[in-house]
Amino acid sequence: MTALITAGFDGTDESLAALSWAAREAVRQDAALRVVHAWEVHPDATVDRATQEGWARDAVTRAVERIAARHTGLDITADTVEGPVVETLAGAGGLLVLGSRGHGAVVGFLLGSVGQQVIADAVHPVVLVRAGDDAAHEAAGRDIVVGQEGAPEDSADALGFAFATAAARGARVRAVRAWTLPPLFAYSPGSLMLLDEVGGPEPFERKALADAVRPWRERYPKVSVVEHIEMGSAGQVLLAAAGEAQLVVVGRRARRTAVGARIGSVAHGVLHHAPCPVAVVPHA
Structure with missing residues (x-):
């Protein structure tokens, strides 16, 4: 890595x-x-x-x-x-x-x-x-939890970091994707068509997570993986999964804004409340 x-x-x-x-x-x-x-x-x-x-x-x-x-x-x-x-x-x-x-x-x-x-x-x-x-917190049975959001490329760096770390530790990866029901006006005709094709929002989110994780499963075939989707805010869902984790991995955008660089609300929340070490991985 x-x-x-x-x-x-x-x-x-x-x-x-x-x-x-x-x-x-x-x-x-x-x-x-x-x-x-x-x-x-x-x-x-x-x-x-x-x-x-x-x-x-x-x-x-x-x-x-x-x-x-x-x-x-x-x-x-x-x-x-x-x-x-x-x-x-x-x-x-x-x-x-x-x-x-x-x-x-x-x-x-x-x-x-x-x-x-x-x-x-x-x-x-x-x-x-x-x-x-200490080393006891890295005991067998504790997952490496990684947050996934957006398209596969949006979380590729965080997923890659999580899988490489899990491979070195002989640990399991728990890939987590949170989702919420947007207001009715947020649905465009195109998004409604995509949701209809896969049977609704939950199957859509499950497929999105599977598509993001697939290349990393192929690259690290010996790493056991659990794909976890849950309705709720990304920060809350990640923190719930972090309770028995040995490491939580979150991404953050590396772009700078007019007010300077920012960590992001999800990473910020996890950093403040996760009970285990947290890795923050920048991506474009």
């Missing part, structure tokens, strides 16, 4: 969980692991720049030593980068893994403005990991 996995690290419990997740994934993917600590000089600090840089380097060194001891043979490099955090992390190569504070099912993820902007600006997939996440 990728030759490089980058873990953003800042010494917090959340970033330690993200680093552990990234290391396990690097082993599974036979990828190199890069640990990046982006920091900026605090002008009001009581110590000078050199001391601040030393603290950053020491924290990264200790974390890398722990990971190297757990995963002997893993190719690990560490970089302490002075500069803007968002630009540094968003421009990192390969899959990017970040930590995210969580406070239970009600409050959910506290993603923060930096995390949101990194996800919005990153050109590669970004995985958010809660503090406390």
Whole structure:
């Protein structure tokens, strides 16, 4: 899936969980692991720049030593980068893994403005990991849930990421498509004809999901797949499926708007409330 996995690290419990997740994934993917600590000089600090840089380097060194001891043979490099955090992390190569504070099912993820902007600006997939996440959450029997919407090409990148990850883990993919009944005036003569040909809206949605998943079934024949359609909002349906998942994969449009890059409402909702790690995959 990728030759490089980058873990953003800042010494917090959340970033330690993200680093552990990234290391396990690097082993599974036979990828190199890069640990990046982006920091900026605090002008009001009581110590000078050199001391601040030393603290950053020491924290990264200790974390890398722990990971190297757990995963002997893993190719690990560490970089302490002075500069803007968002630009540094968003421009990192390969899959990017970040930590995210969580406070239970009600409050959910506290993603923060930096995390949101990194996800919005990153050109590669970004995985958010809660503090406390560990290898036990990747136990057999837990699905990799991926959201599918629109035409097959609209979710191709997210589906590809989910299937590649499932193949490396020996996991099952649960492909989820949500649907709602639009207002009567939204039906055009053409759409009514298509719905009539397949027997109604539910069979239409089932066929749309099957068509999107088919090429990935063919590419990864050993990956078990469940195709799940459900009436409701995309965010709610994905969150319901995420309860027993080991990873949720959502797509987001990579286009920038007049007000800047955006995560999207579905990805935003899943990021804030899913109980497991969430991968956000950009697509055109």
